[in-house]
Amino acid sequence: xxxxxxxxxxxxxxxxxxxxxxxxxxxxxxxxxxxxxxxxxxxxxxxxxxxxxxxxxxxxxxxxxxxxxxxxxxxxxxxxxxxxxxxxxxxxxxxxxxxxxxxxxxxxxxxxxxxxxxxxxxxxxxxxxxxxxxxxxxxxxxxxxxxxxxxxxxxxxxxxxxxxxxxxxxxxxxxxxxxxxxxxxxxxxxxxxxxxxxxxxxxxxxxxxxxxxxxxxxxxxxxxxxxxxxxxxxxxxxxxxxxxxxxxxxxxxxxxxxxxxxxxxxxxxxxxxxxxxxxxxxxxxxxxxxxxxxxxxxxxxxxxxxxxxxxxxxxxxxxxxxxxx
Ligand SMILES: NC(=O)c1ccc[n+]([C@@H]2O[C@H](COP(=O)([O-])OP(=O)(O)OC[C@H]3O[C@@H](n4cnc5c(N)ncnc54)[C@H](OP(=O)(O)O)[C@@H]3O)[C@@H](O)[C@H]2O)c1
Numbered sequence: 001x002x003x004x005x006x007x008x009x010x011x012x013x014x015x016x017x018x019x020x021x022x023x024x025x026x027x028x029x030x031x032x033x034x035x036x037x038x039x040x041x042x043x044x045x046x047x048x049x050x051x052x053x054x055x056x057x058x059x060x061x062x063x064x065x066x067x068x069x070x071x072x073x074x075x076x077x078x079x080x081x082x083x084x085x086x087x088x089x090x091x092x093x094x095x096x097x098x099x100x101x102x103x104x105x106x107x108x109x110x111x112x113x114x115x116x117x118x119x120x121x122x123x124x125x126x127x128x129x130x131x132x133x134x135x136x137x138x139x140x141x142x143x144x145x146x147x148x149x150x151x152x153x154x155x156x157x158x159x160x161x162x163x164x165x166x167x168x169x170x171x172x173x174x175x176x177x178x179x180x181x182x183x184x185x186x187x188x189x190x191x192x193x194x195x196x197x198x199x200x201x202x203x204x205x206x207x208x209x210x211x212x213x214x215x216x217x218x219x220x221x222x223x224x225x226x227x228x229x230x231x232x233x234x235x236x237x238x239x240x241x242x243x244x245x246x247x248x249x250x251x252x253x254x255x256x257x258x259x260x261x262x263x264x265x266x267x268x269x270x271x272x273x274x275x276x277x278x279x280x281x282x283x284x285x286x287x288x289x290x291x292x293x294x295x296x297x298x299x300x301x302x303x304x305x306x307x308x309x310x311x312x313x314x315x316x317x318x319x320x321x322x323x324x325x
Contacts, residue, residue, distance in 0.1 A: 004033040005075035007213060008108075010061060010099065012036035013045035015167065017115055019206020020078045025052045030324070032213070037070050061095045067102035076213050077103055080114040081145065087265065089137055089144030096148035104155045110220065111152060111159045112209050118146025121270045122282070129278070130255065130271045140271045141265075153221075160212050163225035163286055164205050165198040165205065169304050171313050175263065178240060178248050179316040187251040188240060188314065190233040191258040191273045195280040197236075198227035198287040201300040211295045225287035226295065229302045239302050243310035 007024055011017030017037070024034045036054040038046045050056045059070040066148070071077055079099040081092040096113070103111050111210070119139045151158040171177040178186040190197070202314050208226045212219050230311045231239070231248040241248040259270030275285050293299045300308075 002033070005033055006033045006035050006055075006073060007076040007078065007210075008035040008037060008057075008071050008074040009078045010037050010059070010240065011078075011080045012049055012056075013038050013043060014080075014082070015169065015202040016080050016164070016205045016209075017078060018045075018049075019203040020209045021049055021054055021205070022207045024051070025049075025054060027210070030214070032075075032210075035070065035074060061098055062091075064098040064101055067098055067169050068105050071102045071106035071108055073123070074106060074108055076110040076112070077108045078112050078114070078209055079103070079112070081148075083141040083144075084265065087140075087281065089134065089140045091150050092141075092144040093151070096145070097151050097303065100148075100151045100157050103152075103157045109158060110213060110216075111150055111157050112212055113149065113159050114164055114209075115145045115149055115161050115207070115223075116142040116163060116281070117275075117286075118143045119271075120150075121146070121304075122279055123275065123276050124260050129273050131259070131267070133267055133271065139275055140268050142272060157197060157221045157227035160219040160221075161223040162209060162212070163223060165200040165225075165227040165287055168199050168228075168309070169201040169202050172309065175316075177313040177315065178237075178244070181249075181251075185241075186244070186246060186248045187257075188237050188248060189251040189253055190236075191255040191270060192233045192277050193252060193276040194232055194234070196230040196232050196284055197273075197276055198225075198230050198284055199236075199302060200226060200228045201305045204228055204292075204296055204299050207296040207298065223286070224291075224295075225293040226299075227284075227287035228300050228305070229288070230284045230289065231302055236302065239306055240310075240313075242303075244313070244315075245307035252321060256309075 034054040034112045035048040038061040041056045059066045237248045237250040255274035256268045259267045
């Protein structure tokens with residue numbers, strides 16, 4: 001066994017964790033080893049990580065004992081939950097508690113907790129600007145993550161709280177790419193008005209996280225926000241048009257219209273975009289581009305991400321379901 005520091009990575013076969021694993025594995029002389037955590041060590045993605053040099057260990061974040069074993073002997077742990085797999089903020093809270101308990105038990109020296117804002121600090125439940133969802137949340141997939149921050153702090157787990165941004169991969173995998181309108185033109189639909197949305201290439205989250213681990217104690221107990229670009233809907237449409245070689249227009253809808261689109265999570269995302277829009281300076285301010293680039297000099301912009309990935313964005317030919325305010 002060498003004396004490299006072990007980083008245990010939750011969600012290693014996914015977007016965020018996969019990026020952390022690759023960032024560490026690519027830095028061969030960097031002094032760190034990857035312990036890639038997955039529910040299934042025999043999956044193709046797990047085998048690929050093993051081939052790249054990771055130790056692959058099975059874990060289920062719903063099982064605290066498996067987490068304790070997985071974190072044993074690790075210097076660092078990258079912790080993330082998977083809201084869109086189950087749509088349950090309560091489950092995220094339970095899973096964050098499991099990870100915090102396991103990190104405490106194993107004496108992990110540096111946890112990075114992939115979190116988001118508890119929007120209720122800005123929009124209390126009684127605020128009628130947006131509906132309350134699931135009885136006690138405004139933006140369920142944000143609020144529980146923010147609420148879970150204290151689970152790490154209260155246990156005295158040395159933690160960096162990492163605020164991530166909207167993945168541009170959502171245009172490929174989450175049905176958020178341009179759709180063709182009845183007029184035959186392409187439209188990207190967002191309820192952001194003329195406000196800016198911080199976005200990121202999901203792989204850059206891993207590169208930033210690795211940089212945070214490498215900077216050691218500097219970011220312990222701190223909240224760190226990252227983004228590759230802050231763009232308006234019109235700005236995103238212009239960049240998409242350039243990359244796709246055809247006109248793309250911004251279809252600016254109200255958050256209420258967006259909430260009514262009816263796909264799973266539409267209400268949650270409608271509230272999220274409204275929060276991003278109405279608290280633009282706070283939301284963008286927490287995700288400085290200068291800071292992000294200092295952490296990860298190869299941070300992609302939307303334009304550079306599109307140059308690599310534009311061809312993977314599916315163009316939906318179905319007509320828009322709603323447009324305008
Ligand atoms: N989409 C966005 O724009 C965005 C932006 C910011 C934050 N987020 C947040 O990012 C989180 C998801 O992260 P991600 O995008 O990296 O996820 P992801 O790509 O969907 O990956 C999830 C991975 O986690 C593993 N996993 C799932 N359930 C598990 C469990 N119970 N125990 C252990 N491993 C489990 C799965 O691997 P195995 O099958 O190999 O176990 C899977 O590969 C969400 O909570 C979301 O709110 C998303």
